[in-house]
Amino acid sequence: MHLIVGVKHVPDADTRLRVDPSGTTYDPDGVKFTINNTYDEATLEESLRLKDGNPGTTVHVVSVGPPRAEEGLRAALAMGADEATLVEVGTGTELDPLLTARLLAAVIRGIPHDLVLVGRQAADDEAGQVGSALGHYLGLPSAGYVTGLEVDPASKRLHIKRYVEGGEETLGMEFPAVLSILKGANDPRTPTLPNILKARRKPLRKVPVGDLLPALETWPGGAKPTSRVTAFQLPPPRAGAKILEYTSPEEAAGKLLAALREEAKVL
Amino acid sequence: MTLNVLVLTDQRGGTLKTASRETLSEARRLVERAGGGRVWAGLVGSGLDAILPKVQEMGPDSVLLMDDPVLKDFQAAAYAVAARAMLEGIPSPRVILAPATAMGREWLPRLGAALGTGVATEATEVVPDPEGGIRIRRTVFGGKATVSVALPEGSCATLRVNTFAADPRPGQAPVTRVPVPEIPKEARAISVESTVEAPRDTVDLTQASIVVAGGRGLKGPENFHLVEDLARILGGAPAASRAVVDAGWRPASYQVGQTGKTVAPQLYIAIGISGAIQHLVGMSNSRCIVAINRDAAAPIFKVAHYGIVGDALAIVPALIGALRAERP
Numbered sequence: 306m307h308l309i310v311g312v313k314h315v316p317d318a319d320t321r322l323r324v325d326p327s328g329t330t331y332d333p334d335g336v337k338f339t340i341n342n343t344y345d346e347a348t349l350e351e352s353l354r355l356k357d358g359n360p361g362t363t364v365h366v367v368s369v370g371p372p373r374a375e376e377g378l379r380a381a382l383a384m385g386a387d388e389a390t391l392v393e394v395g396t397g398t399e400l401d402p403l404l405t406a407r408l409l410a411a412v413i414r415g416i417p418h419d420l421v422l423v424g425r426q427a428a429d430d431e432a433g434q435v436g437s438a439l440g441h442y443l444g445l446p447s448a449g450y451v452t453g454l455e456v457d458p459a460s461k462r463l464h465i466k467r468y469v470e471g472g473e474e475t476l477g478m479e480f481p482a483v484l485s486i487l488k489g490a491n492d493p494r495t496p497t498l499p500n501i502l503k504a505r506r507k508p509l510r511k512v513p514v515g516d517l518l519p520a521l522e523t524w525p526g527g528a529k530p531t532s533r534v535t536a537f538q539l540p541p542p543r544a545g546a547k548i549l550e551y552t553s554p555e556e557a558a559g560k561l562l563a564a565l566r567e568e569a570k571v572l
Numbered sequence: 573m574t575l576n577v578l579v580l581t582d583q584r585g586g587t588l589k590t591a592s593r594e595t596l597s598e599a600r601r602l603v604e605r606a607g608g609g610r611v612w613a614g615l616v617g618s619g620l621d622a623i624l625p626k627v628q629e630m631g632p633d634s635v636l637l638m639d640d641p642v643l644k645d646f647q648a649a650a651y652a653v654a655a656r657a658m659l660e661g662i663p664s665p666r667v668i669l670a671p672a673t674a675m676g677r678e679w680l681p682r683l684g685a686a687l688g689t690g691v692a693t694e695a696t697e698v699v700p701d702p703e704g705g706i707r708i709r710r711t712v713f714g715g716k717a718t719v720s721v722a723l724p725e726g727s728c729a730t731l732r733v734n735t736f737a738a739d740p741r742p743g744q745a746p747v748t749r750v751p752v753p754e755i756p757k758e759a760r761a762i763s764v765e766s767t768v769e770a771p772r773d774t775v776d777l778t779q780a781s782i783v784v785a786g787g788r789g790l791k792g793p794e795n796f797h798l799v800e801d802l803a804r805i806l807g808g809a810p811a812a813s814r815a816v817v818d819a820g821w822r823p824a825s826y827q828v829g830q831t832g833k834t835v836a837p838q839l840y841i842a843i844g845i846s847g848a849i850q851h852l853v854g855m856s857n858s859r860c861i862v863a864i865n866r867d868a869a870a871p872i873f874k875v876a877h878y879g880i881v882g883d884a885l886a887i888v889p890a891l892i893g894a895l896r897a898e899r900p
């Protein structure tokens with residue numbers, strides 16, 4: 306079985322962000338980028354578990370991003386992916402989630418794929434759009450908020466669990482298909498040194514974005530983004546909590562309830 | 573300027589979600605801000621007659637109903653085709669809104685991809701764009717930043733739950749039945765085999781307007797009922813940090829954070845939770861955050877609005893006691 310996993314190279318969760326002079330994005334200078342600690346790492350771990358449990362399965366990681374995204378793909382290869390493709394975009398290229406999905410679809414069309422897995426949302430834009438949009442562009446069924454999956458390669462069927470408000474659904478699904486993974490507590494594996502070394506020799510193909518864009522002209526949405534960020538802002542620093550002084554737990558409880566009712570008006 | 577708005581409602585499981593009511597109300601306000609236009613409520617599913625009055629009560633101008641057994645279960649591919657068929661009767665300039673429930677967040681990107689328009693998810697503000705279309709605001713980077721996004725006429729947006737007021741306006745919007753279009757092959761490749769519903773007396777975590785979350789500071793599973801008792805008495809949902817889930821005190825469905833659920837309730841009470849970044853990204857957008865923690869230097873106090881420095885095992889019983897005394 307051939308699995309494809311979309312991974313995005315994003316600023317590390319602990320990074321402090323500064324607004325770029327353009328006012329519409331963050332300043333990448335001094336930012337540490339990673340695919341670790343994000344939704345994508347959980348998705349990659351899920352696909353590597355499928356590979357471990359189903360001999361003959363391959364995992365191909367794909368990323369759309371600037372040249373630095375190669376590091377993210379190398380990290381994914383070190384975790385156990387077999388192959389990687391980078392759709393290389395210049396730093397000035399404007400993307401939005403749907404154009405990203407179109408570019409991913411255009412490269413995935415040229416790679417064997419039984420199952421395409423993406424994260425529930427990218428840790429930076431938190432759009433949560435690429436999975437379903439990929440389903441449309443590839444002409445495949447898609448399911449989101451997936452919390453568990455089992456594959457039956459013989460019958461070409463998947464059994465997946467997905468989160469819905471107030472419960473959980475179990476779906477039967479034919480593949481090829483696209484799934485967005487919402488995974489609970491799973492621990493992504495840490496690459497070992499031999500695997501890091503091995504990863505350097507695994508195939509990593511680079512596709513310039515210019516090779517794909519012309520073909521997108523005729524797709525719905527075309528070769529340009531259809532949404533535009535007009536401002537990127539950091540919230541004013543919070544003052545920190547108002548600490549309630551008290552002499553007994555009862556007094557603390559009384560003061561809190563009063564504050565929530567009279568000041569915050571949330572009770 | 574006028575703006576026509578199609579609201580795709582979420583009524584999975586046969587009940588109109590509060591989030592759908594919120595979106596219908598915000599659509600009305602959006603049309604008013606634009607200075608004219610109409611609100612269409614679009615219902616896709618099966619056996620929807622019972623909820624029609626609940627939709628009309630939110631004051632849309634028209635209701636479009638696509639009710640057919642083939643649409644009983646939600647699937648993004650089939651529902652996207654259904655929504656496109658509904659759009660045919662709605663004049664431009666128009667936009668499509670839906671609540672950012674699991675269903676809306678999966679449905680609208682698929683629809684937007686098919687239409688070739690813009691899509692934005694989890695909007696916390698929606699205004700008409702003088703250049704046509706709408707501008708929305710949303711948070712990114714786990715609440716560390718916000719962006720404004722311009723979406724052209726014809727675009728789709730989902731609205732964050734628990735963010736917009738639902739205010740009913742009596743009305744008797746006419747109902748038009750829209751026939752089901754042909755459902756493509758890929759949309760027939762999925763079937764729902766079973767649905768497990770959460771117990772009726774529990775409140776869904778992502779929909780709850782009050783969330784009470786407990787962490788390792790509760791010391792052991794034997795004390796975790798304090799979190800659940802407080803949640804129940806406040807009419808909210810209980811939740812947990814990953815440390816609690818990893819220790820097996822409570823199931824993964826309780827987990828809030830990067831690898832758990834994202835919540836943005838009106839009130840979030842964090843009890844014995846240190847406030848690791850992976851936890852904060854799942855809850856820092858909550859309107860009012862309360863932290864109860866023994867350690868005055870715990871990072872949770874940086875994002876909290878109110879803090880109590882002290883022993884959770886003493887403070888929480890006192891809170892429960894005070895609330896019980898009010899409502900005997």
Ligand SMILES: Cc1cc2nc3c(=O)[nH]c(=O)nc-3n(C[C@H](O)[C@H](O)[C@H](O)COP(=O)(O)OP(=O)(O)OC[C@H]3O[C@@H](n4cnc5c(N)ncnc54)[C@H](O)[C@@H]3O)c2cc1C
Pocket residue numbers: 342343786787788789790812813814815816827828829830831832833843844845846847848849850851854864865866867870882883884885
């Ligand atoms: C890839 C990755 C993903 C992760 N995803 C998540 C996620 O989705 N959600 C999540 O929550 N975490 C996640 N984590 C884990 C996160 O980093 C923290 O380890 C976790 O949130 C800590 O849980 P905690 O606050 O309950 O425990 P601790 O950090 O141990 O904090 C316990 C707190 O309780 C306080 N305390 C102790 N005794 C008392 C008392 N008697 N009364 C009051 N307070 C007391 C302490 O002062 C302390 O602040 C993730 C980590 C990684 C690496």
Ligand SMILES: Nc1ncnc2c1ncn2[C@@H]1O[C@H](COP(=O)(O)O)[C@@H](O)[C@H]1O
Pocket residue numbers: 310311312313314344345348367368369370402405409422423424425426427428430431432433434435436
């Ligand atoms: N630039 C990208 N390259 C590869 N995969 C991506 C990219 N952007 C998003 N994805 C995938 O799509 C998921 C959802 O992203 P988004 O819709 O942007 O929130 C992510 O978790 C990734 O798996």
